[in-house]
Amino acid sequence: MHPATILTVVLALAFPLVVVYAEDDQGLVGHWKLNGSTKDHSGCGNDGQNRGAVFNANAAVFNGKDACIQVPNSQSLRFGTGDFSIAVWVHTDEVLDDVLGDILSKYDPEKRKGFNLSIMNYAGVTTSQPNYRNMHFGIDNARTSSGWRDCGRPGNCLFVCALAVHEGGLYAGTFETGKEEAGHVYRYDGGMNWVDCGSPDRSNSVMCLAVFKGRLYAGTARYRAKGSLLPDSPNQNPGGHVYRYEGGAKWTDCGRLTEANEVYALAVYRDHLYAIPMYSPGVYRFDGESSWTYCGTPGGLRSMSLAVFNGGLYSTGNGGAGVWRYEGGTNWSDCGKQGQETQTYSVAIHAGNMYAGTWPSGSVFRYDGEKTWTNCGRLGQEKEVMAMVVYNGKLYGGTLPLAEVYRYDGATTWTRTGQLDTTPGVPYRRAWTMAVYQGQLFAGTLPSGRVYSMEAGKNVTCDRELALGWRHLAAVRGGNKLMLYVDGKLAATSSAFDPAEYDISNDMLLHIGFGAHDYFNGSMRDLRIYNRALTDSEISGLFGKEPQ
Numbered sequence: 001m002h003p004a005t006i007l008t009v010v011l012a013l014a015f016p017l018v019v020v021y022a023e024d025d026q027g028l029v030g031h032w033k034l035n036g037s038t039k040d041h042s043g044c045g046n047d048g049q050n051r052g053a054v055f056n057a058n059a060a061v062f063n064g065k066d067a068c069i070q071v072p073n074s075q076s077l078r079f080g081t082g083d084f085s086i087a088v089w090v091h092t093d094e095v096l097d098d099v100l101g102d103i104l105s106k107y108d109p110e111k112r113k114g115f116n117l118s119i120m121n122y123a124g125v126t127t128s129q130p131n132y133r134n135m136h137f138g139i140d141n142a143r144t145s146s147g148w149r150d151c152g153r154p155g156n157c158l159f160v161c162a163l164a165v166h167e168g169g170l171y172a173g174t175f176e177t178g179k180e181e182a183g184h185v186y187r188y189d190g191g192m193n194w195v196d197c198g199s200p201d202r203s204n205s206v207m208c209l210a211v212f213k214g215r216l217y218a219g220t221a222r223y224r225a226k227g228s229l230l231p232d233s234p235n236q237n238p239g240g241h242v243y244r245y246e247g248g249a250k251w252t253d254c255g256r257l258t259e260a261n262e263v264y265a266l267a268v269y270r271d272h273l274y275a276i277p278m279y280s281p282g283v284y285r286f287d288g289e290s291s292w293t294y295c296g297t298p299g300g301l302r303s304m305s306l307a308v309f310n311g312g313l314y315s316t317g318n319g320g321a322g323v324w325r326y327e328g329g330t331n332w333s334d335c336g337k338q339g340q341e342t343q344t345y346s347v348a349i350h351a352g353n354m355y356a357g358t359w360p361s362g363s364v365f366r367y368d369g370e371k372t373w374t375n376c377g378r379l380g381q382e383k384e385v386m387a388m389v390v391y392n393g394k395l396y397g398g399t400l401p402l403a404e405v406y407r408y409d410g411a412t413t414w415t416r417t418g419q420l421d422t423t424p425g426v427p428y429r430r431a432w433t434m435a436v437y438q439g440q441l442f443a444g445t446l447p448s449g450r451v452y453s454m455e456a457g458k459n460v461t462c463d464r465e466l467a468l469g470w471r472h473l474a475a476v477r478g479g480n481k482l483m484l485y486v487d488g489k490l491a492a493t494s495s496a497f498d499p500a501e502y503d504i505s506n507d508m509l510l511h512i513g514f515g516a517h518d519y520f521n522g523s524m525r526d527l528r529i530y531n532r533a534l535t536d537s538e539i540s541g542l543f544g545k546e547p548q
Contacts, residue, residue, distance in 0.1 A: 029076040030529035032512065033547065034060040038069050042528075044076045048512060056523075058547065059091065060513075064098040064521030065310050066352070068514035076531070077106065078505035079115075079477070083533040086117060087474040087542050091523040092133070094468040095271040096121070097311045099349050100133065100522060102515025103473070107393045108506040109410060109516070112142040112457070115504055116393050117475050118517045119466060120436060123267035124307030124314075124347030126386045127219075128162040128173075129210035130435035132268065133466040135491075137475040137484055138392035138439075140457030141502045148405070148418045151442065151451040152192030155184050158230070159223070160444025160451055163435035164209035166216040166245075168463050170437040171197065172444060172451060173206030175223050179234035185209070185218055185245070188437070188451070198249030203239030203261075210266035212273040212286075214465060216245040217254070219263025221278050228446055229427045239263060242275055242286065255290030257282070267306035269313040269326075276303040276315065283315055283326070296330030298322075307347035309354045316344035316356060323347075323356060323367070336371025339363070348388035349518045350395040350408070357385030357397055364388070364397060364408070377412030380404060387434040391441045392457045393516040398431025403445050405431050407456075420452045421445040437463055439482075439494050458502060460484050460494035472543040478533030488543030490536060 031042040035058050038048030052067030053060040062068065071077070092100055099121035107114030116138050120131040154160065154172045161183075162173035170188040183205035186194040200206060200220050207221040220239030226232050238261035243251040257263055262278030273286040274295070281297040283306070297303075298315040305316040313326040314335070321341040324332040338344060341358035348355045354367040355376065362382035365373040379385055382399035389396050395408040396417070403421035406414040420443055421429040430446040439459035444451050460475075460482040474485035482494040512527060513520035526547035534542075 027530040027532035028528060029531050030071070030527070032069070032527045034525045034527060035547070044074070046071050046074055046077060046510075053513065059523040059525040061523045062513040062520040064101060064519050066519060068519060069512035071510035071512065073507050073509060077510055077529070079531060080505045081499050081503045082531065083478050085474065085476045085530040085532065085534040086528070087472070087534065087539065088527040089470055089472050089525045089547060091470045092119070092466065092468055093522065096268070096308070096521070097270050098308060098521045099518050101518035101520040102511070102513065103520060103524070104510070104512055104527070105393070105515030106506065106508055106510045107516065108508050109393060111506065112140050112393065113504060113506045114393070114508060115139045116515050118515055120517065121308070122348070122389055124305050125389055125435070126305060126346045126433055127208040127265040128164055128433055129267050130164045130389070130433065132211045134165055134436070134464070135462035135466060135473065135484055135486070136392070136436060136459065137482055138457050138459040139477060139482065139502050139504050140392055141504060143501060144454070144456055146455045148420055148452045148454045150192065151188065151453050152194060153448070153450045154186035154194040155196065156181060157449030158225070159205070159228070159430070159446040159449060160433060161205055161207045161223070162209040162218075163433045163442055163444055163451070164211060164216065165435055165437050165463050166211050170435060170442060170463075171209055171216060173209050173218055174449065175205035175225070177204060177225060177233040177235065181235060182237070183220060196249065197245070198251060200243035200251040201239060201241060202235070202237040204233045204235040204237070205239065207239070207262065207264055207278065208266045210268060210273065211465060212268050217266060217273060218243050218245065218251070219266055219275060221262035221264065223262070224279070228430065230447060240277065242266070253290065254286065255292050257284050257292055258294070265303070265306050267308060267313070269308050274306055274313060276306060294330065295326065296332055298324035298332040299334065304344055305346050307349075307354070309349055314347060314354070316347060318343050321358060334371065335367065336373055338365040338373045339375060343384075345384060345386050346388050348390060348395055350390050351516055352514065352519050355388060355395065357388050359384040362399060375412070376408070377414055379406040379414045380416055386430060386432050387443065389434040389436060389441065390517045391436055392459055394456065396434070396441060398434060398443055400430045401428045403429035403431040405443060417454065421448045421450070423448050436461060458482060458494055458497045460492050462486060462491045464491070474534065474539045474542070476533050485539050488540040
């Protein structure tokens with residue numbers, strides 16, 4: 001018997017819960033140690049081609065802007081309807097000035113066929129930051145597993161203003177218009193059920209939500225419903241405060257944005273929480289306790305949304321549209337306007353580019369640098385594009401006046417997936433906010449005040465914030481389910497599906513550090529792909545084994 005085999009057997013007997021792997025482990029079709037080269041050590045010849053990654057002593061570093069590794073298509077990477085597994089060590093920083101992006105993808109966007117593994121950081125979804133450090137693993141074969149499903153109405157809501165994923169739950173901020181009512185935060189409890197998490201104050205709406213340093217924050221507002229051509233609320237109590245959730249129905253006041261009565265948007269940038277008022281100009285930075293620092297007024301206009309991309313904090317404009325980049329202090333640089341649009345509502349980072357949703361043409365524009373924006377088409381005959389989110393390889397956008405949701409299919413093509421709000425006798429309906437949760441895309445509406453969800457392909461998400469530093473991640477397609485593991489432990493499992501419906505083979509490159517969301521912002525080492533489903537103990541063994 002070969003000495004290495006004897007050693008493996010001895011170790012396995014001494015430590016039965018730890019699996020020790022040889023270089024030629026069963027089913028290994030790709031093994032990139034990433035400790036100085038892009039060579040494949042599996043024996044399958046799937047060597048990568050470096051496109052800007054930098055190697056240090058034991059990992060590949062990806063800059064989040066244009067660096068990735070491309071692996072040519074091969075028969076060994078065509079998994080068809082069969083099982084496969086991905087295991088990798090990734091490192092992410094605590095202080096981020098960019099989204100985290102995609103770990104691995106082999107996906108054909110035209111055919112909607114393949115797989116995606118990413119970490120979702122979605123600021124700029126109109127007013128909220130719905131996903132922050134949440135993992136996603138999805139497969140598709142141009143299948144829509146479900147139409148839009150009614151997930152109920154949180155409280156007496158007319159307007160689902162905000163959605164955010166936090167500590168395994170999906171939270172919604174609401175506008176409730178009655179004189180004795182107030183905006184609430186609710187947590188989704190499955191089916192059509194919502195649990196009341198309280199009213200931070202007596203204002204009529206919780207307009208925005210974001211996770212910051214592992215805690216959920218909410219901004220309150222006195223929302224003027226006439227902006228949606230609805231009767232104004234008789235509740236005129238001011239908002240303008242940001243609150244931190246303490247559990248149950250308890251909220252801690254973290255201060256007011258000067259004299260503002262409304263907090264419109266929240267986003268995290270470089271270890272700070274930023275906020276904008278709703279009906280007055282300015283951007284503010286949270287400096288702890290109840291202190292907020294004025295950071296200037298982009299373009300001298302009221303801001304609509306905040307987003308983070310490629311090292312910058314961006315603000316979108318109202319009363320003239322446009323996007324501005326924060327330069328520190330109270331200084332902002334002009335990044336140009338979007339054609340003849342007058343309001344820029346939302347931002348999404350898709351396939352390495354920044355996109356903006358606008359009014360009044362209902363179009364989405366792609367940022368091409370300096371002050372250049374390219375029109376990527378109109379969503380049906382709609383007038384306004386609000387929430388935009390990347391989900392299982394595609395960009396989705398919500399609209400006004402029909403509250404429709406469209407899927408971006410490249411160039412200037414948008415495909416309608418459905419109308420969410422069919423309230424009769426109103427001029428405006430909104431699909432305002434979105435989040436990815438439990439493997440599905442969720443969207444909130446006005447004026448029905450309901451939340452809807454759908455699934456495209458088959459997906460699994462880890463709905464807890466991925467801890468910073470080095471983490472071992474694994475994604476498994478096993479039989480009729482998808483699974484995600486973090487540091488050797490099962491973190492999430494998808495609902496069941498028919499494996500025969502998901503032939504994911506395609507002719508595309510395998511991208512390490514790039515995909516439908518963005519270039520990866522962090523480091524990787526010891527990336528392995530298997531053409532079989534790893535077991536729990538095998539994944540635990542990989543976590544316990546220090547990469548060589």
